[in-house]
Amino acid sequence: MVNADLSTVMQSWRKELHRFPELGYQEFTTAEFLQARLSEFGLEFFSGIAGTGIVARLAGQGLSPAIGLRADMDALPIQEHTGLDYASTNTGVMHACGHDGHMAMLLGAALEISRMPRPPGDVYFIFQPAEEIGAGARRMIEDGLFKIAPVEKIFGLHNWPDLPQGLFSVCNGAQMASVDYFDVTISGKGCHAAMPHSGNDSLLAASQIHQMLQSIASRNLDPLESGVVSVTQIHGGEAYNVLPETTVMRGCTRSLAVAVGRKIEARMAEICVGVAGSLGVTVQLDYRHGYPVLVNTNAEVTVAKSAAAASFGGSMIDLAPSPSMASEDFAFMLNECPGAYAFLGAGDDTNSRLHSPAYRFNDSILPLGADWWVTLAHQNRG
Numbered sequence: 001m002v003n004a005d006l007s008t009v010m011q012s013w014r015k016e017l018h019r020f021p022e023l024g025y026q027e028f029t030t031a032e033f034l035q036a037r038l039s040e041f042g043l044e045f046f047s048g049i050a051g052t053g054i055v056a057r058l059a060g061q062g063l064s065p066a067i068g069l070r071a072d073m074d075a076l077p078i079q080e081h082t083g084l085d086y087a088s089t090n091t092g093v094m095h096a097c098g099h100d101g102h103m104a105m106l107l108g109a110a111l112e113i114s115r116m117p118r119p120p121g122d123v124y125f126i127f128q129p130a131e132e133i134g135a136g137a138r139r140m141i142e143d144g145l146f147k148i149a150p151v152e153k154i155f156g157l158h159n160w161p162d163l164p165q166g167l168f169s170v171c172n173g174a175q176m177a178s179v180d181y182f183d184v185t186i187s188g189k190g191c192h193a194a195m196p197h198s199g200n201d202s203l204l205a206a207s208q209i210h211q212m213l214q215s216i217a218s219r220n221l222d223p224l225e226s227g228v229v230s231v232t233q234i235h236g237g238e239a240y241n242v243l244p245e246t247t248v249m250r251g252c253t254r255s256l257a258v259a260v261g262r263k264i265e266a267r268m269a270e271i272c273v274g275v276a277g278s279l280g281v282t283v284q285l286d287y288r289h290g291y292p293v294l295v296n297t298n299a300e301v302t303v304a305k306s307a308a309a310a311s312f313g314g315s316m317i318d319l320a321p322s323p324s325m326a327s328e329d330f331a332f333m334l335n336e337c338p339g340a341y342a343f344l345g346a347g348d349d350t351n352s353r354l355h356s357p358a359y360r361f362n363d364s365i366l367p368l369g370a371d372w373w374v375t376l377a378h379q380n381r382g
């Protein structure tokens, strides 16, 4: 198991990675750092997968199928405001989601496993670029991830500040939501604001559509299903006395089941057509599918929990895990391979909100995450 020395080393790696955060597909310095460490551990690795992705391999005894362990590499376009002595040195870029910690945990596990007797099956350490936006997981798959790493199960982990420190939370089935994006372009007939009857008001249509979209979750979905429709932008008009010709509305939708997502999409289209007809405007809906629902397979959830119980005690398993409506591109990997994605509680410190400029990764969970990876590799049976 991970000792105090390795915990200290992981902290120093994490702080070093924190100093040079890089956005998706630009993780060049990050990749160099990871490769240098993997070389020190004597592990062979493949680099340049999806641009900056890395897959390292540790040979097992050949008694069990290969297992994949994945960490994400990218940072966010956020100006850091933590005041930490190891704060970001890249202006406007910050590891505000803890991917620096995820990489440190997986590196720690790679070092620990390489020092122990061989695990039953091969272990692939997968460092993936562009999780936040850009679907790095999908691009790694397109670049042959599962040929380079022929694993039969795959696992991922995210630090979770909303859960108590060290609590391990994983759901059977959906763990995280899908996300889709939409642009609604409303074209009317612009006119003098004093003579509204001479035009067709695109702003009024936008406000009607906005309200109607809120009826999807409340009146079209089964109350026991989970779905979100959020309009996050409305752009229209520039003058006090002109009704604008065009208004654009943008946002995203989330769901925990494919059928719910398709129902939201279909209702959005119907609402756009209905409001267009009733107000005499043209409405164009551009609806794009983003990350799919992240679905854990039950057998691998059991494996994940038993490794967590062995690593840090059965009392630290969340007995009532609930999924998140946030999204995660590990979903693409789980669409190709059985596996599980878990949340590791990081405590409820007010400075630990994900994607906040004040976010601070809780280093106390580094050895927990690394222990979980090590145990997964060594408990890999059939």
Ligand SMILES: [Zn+2]
Pocket: 097, 132, 354, 355
């Ligand atoms: Zn994030």
Ligand SMILES: [Zn+2]
Pocket: 097, 098, 099, 131, 158
């Ligand atoms: Zn994240």
